[in-house]
Amino acid sequence: MTVTPRGNAPPLTVVLGIVIGLLLGPLGGTGQAREGGTPSPVAATPIPYAPGVDLATLDGTVSVDGSSTVWLISAEVAERFVGMTGDVEAPVAISGTGGGFRRFCAGETDIQGASRPISAEEAAACAAAGVTYYGFEIAYDGITVVVNPANDFVQCLTVEQLRRLWMPDDPARTWRDLDPAWPDEEIELYGPGIASGTFDSFTTEIVGERGASRQDYILSENDNVLVQGVADEEQSLGYFGFAYYVETQDRLRAVAIDAGAGCVAPSRETIADGSYRPLSRPLYVYVSGESLARPEVRELMRFYLATAKESSESVGYVATDDATYAANQAKLDGAIAGAVVPDGSGAPGTPATR
Incomplete structure (x- = not known):
């Protein structure tokens, strides 16, 4: 299986087996949620998956982006599921969260991964298109936030320092x-493009406004490109999801963040x-509610949710709580049975199910 980056990411094919082979294994834990709903680390024990059909009879293509x-x-989920079926294909593309929602709400894809709600x-666009x-x-x-391992002086950055570095008007340019x-050395910056949910989250939390960012940085919707850039440039800094750091921490160094209560890595x-x-x-x-009418989409989503706990831990993220x-x-069972009203009704959905 290959991944096809979209948007402004350069052409790149990633062989899934190589990527997953580099990732760290699961992390055990208590499985208890902390106050406020954020989970404590949990053991990677998936909810049992019970196929609703004979998987060997399935065919068709499920588009994931x-x-x-x-x-x-x-x-990881798609590769495992495809291996269990007769003739299902499930290509997984990278368009970024925003770029992916544009395709999803146009009815071009079946399943959409998102790093923000x-x-x-976007909800209005889906409603207008009948999705x-x-x-x-x-x-x-x-x-x-990562730097090149040759950088031995940036151990921690305050939120204010990060804001000064990434703000759109008169940002910091040197260390x-x-x-x-x-040092009085210019910083080479790497980050996601404007279609990325990571970009949206970072600018909201650090700069104070969604989408507010300097533009003179090297951007890509493909995090592997950002990893390579920071690893190759000594005077560099970038940001992306934690699992990509876990996968490549022998080539990068994570920077602790001080949000006012001290430095936390x-x-x-x-x-x-919740301390980070x-x-x-x-x-x-x-x-997509419309896509759930197809058995190959229904079964892939059943498998996805049944194994999300296991898969999220195995690639380096933190599983949410068992109740969720x-x-x-x-x-999902209610959606398939027609007993649950879709989230998409012209307003933001409520995917957090706690």
Whole structure:
């Protein structure tokens, strides 16, 4: 299986087996949710998957697109599911969260990965096109700020320093602009494009306004391109999803973030307990209500939600709590039976099912 980047990402084919082979294995834990709903680390024990049909009889193509962050989960799920079926294809593309929603709401794709909830504008576009949808929270991520490992002076950045670095008007350009004790070297920046949910989340939490960012940085919707850029350039800094850092931490160094309570480095534990602020966030998957009429889509979504806990941990993210996974399954079953009203009604959906 291959992945096809879209939007402004350069052409790149990633062989799924190689990517997954590099990832870290599952992390055990307590499986208890902390106050406020963010989960503690959990053991990777999937909800049992019970096919609704004979998988060997399935055929057809299920089109999956969206967030590069969620791609790691979707690609693993799709590869496993395709291997269980007779003749189903499930290509997984990367258009970014925003770019993916444009295709999803145009009826071009069946399943959409997202690193933020659908926006009011996107929900309205779906409604105008007659596309209904159901959203599900599947994991937790922490947007990770990274530097080249040769950089031995940037151990922690405050939210204000990050804001000064990424703000659209008169941003910091050298390390010394951020701290007078640091070198007077220009910083080469790497980050996602404007179609990315990671871009939306980062600009909202760090700059203070969704989409507000300097434009003079090297951008791609494909996080592997960002990883390579920071790894190759000594005076560089970038940001992307935590699992991509986990996969490549021998080539990069994560920077701790100080949101006012001291420096906190990203980890499964700090993402799960909520101390990695303000860059921890839930991840989502959406399915088209119209596409659920096709058995291959129904079964892939059943398998996706049944194994989301296992898959999210295996690729480096933090699983959400068991109650949410169980509620996801019940919501999907109700959607398939026609007993659950779609989220897509012209307003933002409510994929968090706690």
